[in-house]
Every structure is written in structure tokens, then in C-alpha cells.
Amino acid sequence: MRLASIEGLGSLTIGRLARELGVSKSGVFAHFRSKERLQQETIEAARGIFQREVLTPALSAPEGLQQVEGLCEAYLSYVERGVFPGGCFFAQLLAEFDAQAGPIHDQVAADQRGWLTLLADQIHTAQRQDELLAQMDPPQLAFELYGPLELSNYLFTLNQDPSVISRARNAVRGIIARAKPPRGGHSG
Amino acid sequence: MRLASIEGLGSLTIGRLARELGVSKSGVFAHFRSKERLQQETIEAARGIFQREVLTPALSAPEGLQQVEGLCEAYLSYVERGVFPGGCFFAQLLAEFDAQAGPIHDQVAADQRGWLTLLADQIHTAQRQDELLAQMDPPQLAFELYGPLELSNYLFTLNQDPSVISRARNAVRGIIARAKPPRGGHSG
DNA sequence: CTAAAAATAGAACGACCGTGCTAACCTGTC
DNA sequence: GACAGGTTAGCACGGTCGTTCTATTTTTAG
Numbered sequence: 274m275r276l277a278s279i280e281g282l283g284s285l286t287i288g289r290l291a292r293e294l295g296v297s298k299s300g301v302f303a304h305f306r307s308k309e310r311l312q313q314e315t316i317e318a319a320r321g322i323f324q325r326e327v328l329t330p331a332l333s334a335p336e337g338l339q340q341v342e343g344l345c346e347a348y349l350s351y352v353e354r355g356v357f358p359g360g361c362f363f364a365q366l367l368a369e370f371d372a373q374a375g376p377i378h379d380q381v382a383a384d385q386r387g388w389l390t391l392l393a394d395q396i397h398t399a400q401r402q403d404e405l406l407a408q409m410d411p412p413q414l415a416f417e418l419y420g421p422l423e424l425s426n427y428l429f430t431l432n433q434d435p436s437v438i439s440r441a442r443n444a445v446r447g448i449i450a451r452a453k454p455p456r457g458g459h460s461g
Numbered sequence: 462m463r464l465a466s467i468e469g470l471g472s473l474t475i476g477r478l479a480r481e482l483g484v485s486k487s488g489v490f491a492h493f494r495s496k497e498r499l500q501q502e503t504i505e506a507a508r509g510i511f512q513r514e515v516l517t518p519a520l521s522a523p524e525g526l527q528q529v530e531g532l533c534e535a536y537l538s539y540v541e542r543g544v545f546p547g548g549c550f551f552a553q554l555l556a557e558f559d560a561q562a563g564p565i566h567d568q569v570a571a572d573q574r575g576w577l578t579l580l581a582d583q584i585h586t587a588q589r590q591d592e593l594l595a596q597m598d599p600p601q602l603a604f605e606l607y608g609p610l611e612l613s614n615y616l617f618t619l620n621q622d623p624s625v626i627s628r629a630r631n632a633v634r635g636i637i638a639r640a641k642p643p644r645g646g647h648s649g
Numbered sequence: 650c651t652a653a654a655a656a657t658a659g660a661a662c663g664a665c666c667g668t669g670c671t672a673a674c675c676t677g678t679c
Numbered sequence: 680g681a682c683a684g685g686t687t688a689g690c691a692c693g694g695t696c697g698t699t700c701t702a703t704t705t706t707t708a709g
Contacts, residue, residue, distance in 0.1 A: 279560040281469065288666055298667080300687045308667060359560035368556030371619040372467040372547035382619055416628040417635075420608030423615070431559040431570055440604040447605075451639065476696055486697085488657045496697060 274319050278359030281369050282312050282377070316380065319362040326351045338404035338449070340395045345418055345445045352426045353438045360430030364423055389415050405452045417448050462507050466547030469557050470500050470565070504568065507550040514539045526592035526637070528583045533606055533633045540614045541626045548618030552611055577603050593640045605636050 276293065277285040287308055291301040305311040331343035352361060359365060363384055370378045392415035399405040405414075425441035428434070464481065465473040475496055479489040493499040519531035540549060547553060551572055558566045580603035587593040593602075613629035616622070 281471070281557065283469070283471070286666065287668090297688050299669095299689075302668070303686065306668095365556060367615050367619065368553060369469065371615050378619075385616065385619065413628055413631055416612065416625070417609065417632045420612045420632065421605065423612050424604070424608045427555050427559050427611070428573065431555065431566075431573065437604070440601055443601055444605045444608065474696065475698090484656095485658050487659075487699095490698070491656065494698095 274315055274322065274362060275358050277312075277315055277319075278357035278362045278365050280359070282315070282366060283369065285312060285315060287311060312377070316366070316377070319357070322356060323351075323363065326356050336398045337395060337402045338399040341392065341399055341418070342445075342449065344392060344395065345422060346442075348422045349425065349438055349441055349445075352422075352429055353435065361426045364426045389419060392418060403454060405449075406454050409452050414448070414452060418445055421445055462503055462510065462550060463546050465500075465503055465507075466545035466550045466553050468547070470503070470554060471557065473500055473503060475499060500565070504554070504565070507545070510544060511539075511551065514544050524586045525583060525590045526587040529580065529587055529606070530633075530637065532580060532583065533610060534630075536610045537613065537626055537629055537633075540610075540617055541623065549614045552614045577607060580606060591642060593637075594642050597640050602636070602640060606633055609633055
């Protein structure tokens with residue numbers, strides 16, 4: 274996972290992994306029986322990490338607005354902490370396989386749909402709970418929240434500059450603030 | 462450039478290019494004299510395309526707000542038209558080399574800095590011309606505009622779904638609208 | 650028309666790739 | 680103590696990689 278997040282899943286080869294681990298190619302090969310399975314199982318493992326580091330913490334918050342904020346903050350924290358040394362594993366996968374037809378492309382597409390749907394669903398719930406304006410379009414709002422998250426992942430990985438995480442937090446806060454219904458006091 | 466935008470610059474090899482072109486490896490090699498030069502000159506060529514397709518059209522607009530809008534729209538149009546079949550060449554480069562030290566990483570970092578600086582400078586100019594609120598932080602605003610651009614590039618390449626371009630246009634429009642000073646009439 | 654230059658091809662080298670064999674080991678259970 | 684299952688190693692095969700050589704062809708210049 275570490276290697277794939279840095280150099281791409283295409284660079285995760287049996288020979289390369291064997292060298293990295295200091296074992297023979299056969300030793301690695303016997304565990305996965307093909308390069309495709311090695312890559313597939315690596316994706317599976319990364320999915321587990323993402324679940325543990327992002328989804329589970331965020332989904333423990335109450336549904337609605339708090340979960341929307343929780344998902345954004347959990348993602349930013351996961352990027353900031355450098356859970357994968359090459360940045361978000363699935364952002365890497367998205368950029369690597371967005372234009373390459375095949376099973377991995379389809380999985381990436383499904384993952385992205387799932388992530389955006391999760392955000393949109395929680396936005397919809399927040400609207401029903403009067404935490405967000407009903408006039409906002411949930412998929413549009415989900416897209417707008419996802420933008421700074423994804424961008425900060427690439428830029429943070431590029432420069433190790435923690436200020437881009439702050440910029441993303443500002444952006445997310447602003448988007449949510451403007452989608453909130455006005456509450457009694459002075460407008461802002 | 463086409464091959465690199467789809468499969469990554471790492472997949473742009475002398476042998477692969479020779480096979481793709483139906484010529485011998487030596488034939489390709491003689492033109493570039495090394496794999497690194499092939500990749501370097503490919504980046505140079507892509508820079509020319511980006512200049513022609515995005516920067517030049519956008520920079521023909523008057524400085525300030527119109528150029529900010531022009532840069533965003535030019536980028537979205539460039540993604541939408543599929544100038545590179547694998548999506549924006551430099552977004553591909555960013556994701557591929559963000560975690561790999563070396564000369565390409567440094568060029569990518571400089572390019573990103575340049576792009577964000579260009580946006581921030583035009584935002585600053587727009588502020589001086591009272592087209593945008595002076596209280597906004599130009600680098601923060603540039604980051605917020607860049608988010609939907611970058612995200613739409615990856616998602617459009619992934620799904621060929623033109624609706625993500627619309628979402629990005631909506632996002633950009635909203636960000637700019639909220640950064641504008643109120644003008645006489647009814648607010649909205 | 651000729652001579653220099655550029656482009657292309659072909660073969661070879663060592664390195665790495667995935668994969669299939671065979672053989673050794675290590676760790677259990679009966 | 681034997682026997683099975685899982686783990687590792689070593690070797691070989693055909694393929695691709697970048698690169699270096701040597702020809703050969705095509706283009707250009709004078």
C-alpha cells in the first residue's frame with residue numbers, strides 16, 4: 274500500500290515488492306498467484322485502512338450536518354496525518370486509472386460514486402433536519418465539498434505544506450456556513 | 462502526450478512509443494537520446510498545448526475579475542473538449558509525481574505554484590478594481606476556485622459525464638458571486 | 650550530381666518483468 | 680515419528696525495458 278500510494282499501483286509488481294521485502298520473487302508470488310491479485314488485494318487492504326481511518330470515525334457522529342462535517346474533517350485529518358505516505362490511496366487510484374478501461378477503473382468509479390453519494394445522502398438528511406437549506410442541491414453541494422478535499426490531498430503530498438490543509442478547512446467551513454439556514458441573530 | 466495523459470508519464474517509454482508508432486526502438490531513440498529526454502520534451506510540448514488552449518485565450522481578457530473567470534472557464538472548456546484524451550496533462554503529472562522526489566516533481570511543484578499565483582494575482586487585481594471584496598484572501602480564493610476545476614478534470618475523465626463540468630461551473634460561479642461586493646439592487 | 654546530414658533499422662547487451670517448475674524447509678496434527 | 684500444508688528459494692522461459700553499436704536508407708545542401 275505504501276509503495277502503491279507513492280509510485281502508483283502500476284509500480285507495485287511482484288519483483289519490486291520482493292526486492293523491497295528482501296525475499297525471493299517466488300516467495301511473494303506464492304502468496305498472490307498473479308500480479309493482478311496482488312494489486313487487487315492491495316486495494317482491498319487499503320479499503321480497510323480508509324474505513325478505519327476515515328469512514329468509521331466520521332460515521333460515529335450523528336447523521337446529518339455533523340456527519341457531513343465529520344466526513345470532511347476525517348478526510349483532511351487522514352491526509353494531514355499521512356496515513357499513506359503518497360497521499361490518499363484512492364485519490365492516487367482515481368488519477369491513475371481514470372482513463373484506463375478495465376476492472377480497476379470500474380471499481381474506482383464505483384468508489385467515487387459511493388463517496389459522493391454518502392456525502393449527498395448526509396446533506397439530504399441535514400436538510401430534513403433543518404440544518405442545511407432545503408434549496409441546495411445535495412449532489413452539487415457534495416461536489417463542492419469534495420473539491421477542496423481532493424485538491425488538498427494532492428497539494429499537501431506535493432509540498433508537505435500544512436497550510437493547504439488549513440485552506441481546505443476554511444473552504445469547507447465556508448461552504449457549509451453558506452448552506453446553513455440563517456439563525457435569528459445578525460446575518461453573516 | 463496522448464499516451465502519457467492516459468497511462469501516465471511513466472508508461473511513456475521508448476519501446477512503447479516505437480510500437481505505437483510502428484517504427485523501431487532505434488528510430489525513436491535517435492530523436493531523444495534518452496528516456497528522460499523523451500519525457501522532458503513531452504512535458505515541454507504539453508506546456509505548449511496548455512498555453513495555447515488555456516492560458517492564451519484566458520489572458521486575452523482584461524485583467525482582474527474577467528481574467529479570473531476566463532481562466533476557470535478556459536480550464537473547464539479544455540477539460541470538456543478532451544484536449545488530452547486522459548484529462549489534463551498536468552493534473553496527471555501532479556498525481557503521478559506528487560510523492561516522487563526528482564526533477565519532474567520539482568517542475569510540477571513550480572507549475573502548480575505558478576498556476577495558483579496567476580489566479581491569486583488576478584484576484585488581487587480584481588480587488589483593486591473593486592470587482593471583488595478586498596477582505597477576501599487571494600491565495601485562499603484561488604485555492605477554492607482551483608478545487609472544482611481539478612476535481613472535475615478527474616471525474617470527467619473517469620465517467621465522461623458532462624454533468625460534472627456543469628457542477629464545476631456552478632461551483633465557480635457561486636464562489637465568485639459570494640466574493641463580489643454587493644451592487645445596489647436586491648441582494649441574491 | 651555529389652557529399653554531408655538526418656532518419657531509420659537491426660542486432661545485441663544486461664536488467665527487470667510475470668510465471669511456471671522443482672526442491673527445500675518450517676509448522677503443525679495425528 | 681510420520682505426514683501434510685504452507686512458506687520460501689532457485690532456476691528457467693519468454694517478454695519488455697533502455698541503450699549501444701553498425702548499416703542502410705532518405706533527405707537536404709552546395
